[in-house]
Amino acid sequence: MDYEQAGELKIGQVGIANLRIRSLDVPRLVEEMRSRVQRAPNMFGRAAVVIDFGGLSHAPDIASAQALLDGLRAAGVLPVALAYGTSEIEKLSQALGLPLLAKFRASYERADGVAVAEAAAPPRREAPAPAPAAEPARAPRPPAGAPPVAQASSVGMIQSAPVRSGQQIYADNRDLTVLTTVGAGAEVIADGSVHIYGPLRGRALAGAQGNAKARIFCREFHAELVAIAGRYKVLEDIPKELRGKPVQVWLEDEQIKIAALD
Template sequence: MSVTQGHMDYEQAGELKIGQVGIANLRIRTLDVAQLSREMRERVERAPKLFGRAAVIIDFGGLTRMPDAATAQSLLDGLRAAGVIPVALAYGSPDTEALAEQLGLPLLAKFRAQYEPVGGASAPTASAPRPVAADAAPAKASAASAPKASDSKPGLVQKTPVRSGQQLYAENRDLTVLNTVGAGAEVISDGSIHIYGPLRGRALAGARGNADARIFCREFHAELVAVAGHYKVMEEVPKELRGKAVQIWLEQDQLKIAAQE
């Protein structure tokens, strides 16, 4: 703050904007601290670029009873040790508000949750994996590289829509979605991602750090896209690319998005 000619100047030192960010939501179904910590550690080890030091919101709404503060703190400590950073509780009830105050965490309301675990048993069922035909790839798709892992598998093909709240993960392979990725849905691949319908949710390619991975989309309305941990949200994308067929790739650690013919 400075004083100039009799009036005070309140020029801000920092500009605060509220926008859409990539925050994971962990809905607790069984309050087993050891198992929850182990599952999170496995996720971080499987896709460190995506989950390592990721911000996580804890949602106790799936439990019949709210945990006590000591148990909840034990869970927070276990998740931090697993490699993620709990940053808030998902709003659910006055009990949640009281617990958040005891833990020193904020509450986040109206958070659109991604409840299905990556690659977990309860993840939405996809079509059986099979090789993706060369003539099935979008234009310029030959430029995309397969995952670098030596144990790479045939591409995973998803025929049905990926709906809001669902999360689909293609481990050590490319992912092809022949339908829509809805708002609030998330598709993740260690390789490249090809989407033949509208992309309205999130697409994250190169989840294990493959910087050569790419995203190809026929109709671009994404909430968030990422390659090898580098991401952009819709607010950062030029308006002229919205609704277009696009290609997304990394170039000198910068995420590039360009329209395709």
């Protein structure tokens, strides 16, 4: 008998987005997701998504849940599972033919201390804030041997207020500079590079339209996820010795590189 397996199954960690439903407004949810995919297709296009109905007072009916799944697929993402919740959610998963995930990696802290996952809040485009009168902090110096930093093609966007949980900041066709904190559950996206002069605890995505020369710089690195031109790393993949340090992130040979800054 041939005992060699035709397929080798391994259980590992993969990057899966979590969409926590706060309001069962299917057209709005679909439009929000479509906007995300259009803004950052290399990151969100055909992304695997776990649907979490835990933000609702009760589980949706099968027809509403199926309409949401169909709409999200049409928007460009792939719902792959439901987040574990009540017995109603378990029955719903069986009716929809989707698995349940009992534990999801991305739990975030909101200001009121409630654990949430970033998803359904409508994307916000903040108007550029005026530059402060004082001399801004100098950009971190790249480590020796690293590729040269890409120059911004247009005037960059400056975000002077903290970026809080559930908030998304997007710099269209330019660099983004955040002068303070990017909180857990927050998301900053730029078509160019991202510069963060405070702690990065949420997500930072540079080169959203495919610019592989874009970079991410931050003063204090605790990122849930960093991505450049659609390639990404999550917290579990980041060396512990880099956490809390000033770092830069760039793309080299299709791989995300992270190095401490002097």
